[in-house]
Amino acid sequence: MNIEQARFNMIEQQIRPWEVLDPQVLDLLFVVKREDFVPAAYRNLAFADMEIPLGEGQVMLAPRVEARLLQELAVRKSDRILEIGTGSGYMAALLAARGEHVVSLEVRPALADAARANLQRAGVANVSVETADGSRGWPQRAPFDVIVVSGAVAEIPQELLKQLRVGGRLAAVVGSAPVMEAQLVTCVADGVFNTVNLFETVVPTLDGAAAKPGFAF
Template sequence: MNIEQARFNMVEQQIRPWDVLDPKVLDLLFIVKREDFVPAAYRNLAFADMEIPLGEGQCMLAPRVEARLLQELGIRQADRVLEIGTGSGYMAALLAARAEHVTTLELRPELAAFARDNLQRAGVANVTVECADGSRGWQQRAPFDVIVLSGALPRIPAELLKQLRVGGRLAAIVGEAPVMEAQMITCVADGVYNTVNLFETVVPVLDNFAAAREFSL
């Protein structure tokens, strides 16, 4: 496989047609090597328009979904980011390339270790991987400028919204199959939030939230 040609095809045939047109985001997809975050058994599928299995029922989101969320968040250099659902560490690496620091939470110890190894090999130094249940966020480092959920959940927990700074943005895929929608929620004032629906999709539910029962919104 010609890796660079496959990467180019991913960007031009999957990602750009999904209205990902920010040149900074597109450039990142060439800089952060997706194939370095994929399990060895699936390396040849690193650029395919599909969710890559990570084991234990978890997966990497399709490239176009990751890229679109990254574009909509508009990460800034001074942003402090919380990601919930580390998976392979790839989305954390993309976020970290634009942000000051990323804290990423992974419930499963094996995946947390996999992500740490991937990030270390990639030379990403501004990401902290915590093995933790992210269903109530990460109060220890709150408030955050950006919160990203790398997977779906039925509704947004109130605890997560409270961990956004004023002006902070939260990106999540909300709902239950077969009806899910990516949303951007912005904290416009203390306790006041504006929600914009971005696109419809269906992705696996984060296991942090599979058993959670107390939600708001």
């Protein structure tokens, strides 16, 4: 497989048609090597328009979904970022390339270890992967400028919204299959939030979100 041709095709045939037109985001997809975050068994599918299995029932989201969320968050170099659900570490690497620092929470220890190894090999130094349940966010490092939920939730929990600073943005896919929608929530004042529906999609439920009685997600 011609890796660079496959990367180019992914960007031009999958990502641009999904209204990802920010040149900084598109350039970043050439710089952060997606194939370095894909399990070896699926390396030939690194650029396919699909979710890639990571083990333990978890997946990498499709490239177009990750790219669109990254664009809509409009990450700035001074932003402090929280990611819920590290997975392979790829989204954390993209966020880190645009922001100041990323705290990424992964409840499954084996995935957290793999993500740390992937990020280290890729030379990404401004991501902290914590083995933790992200259901309550990470209040000890709040507030955050950007929060990304890398999995679907039934609704956005108040605990996460409270960890956004004024002007901060949160992206999540909200709903239950087959009806889900990616949303961008902006904190416009203390306790005041503006929500924009971005696009319809269906992605796996955030790990653990469906398993806990009374869970806020």
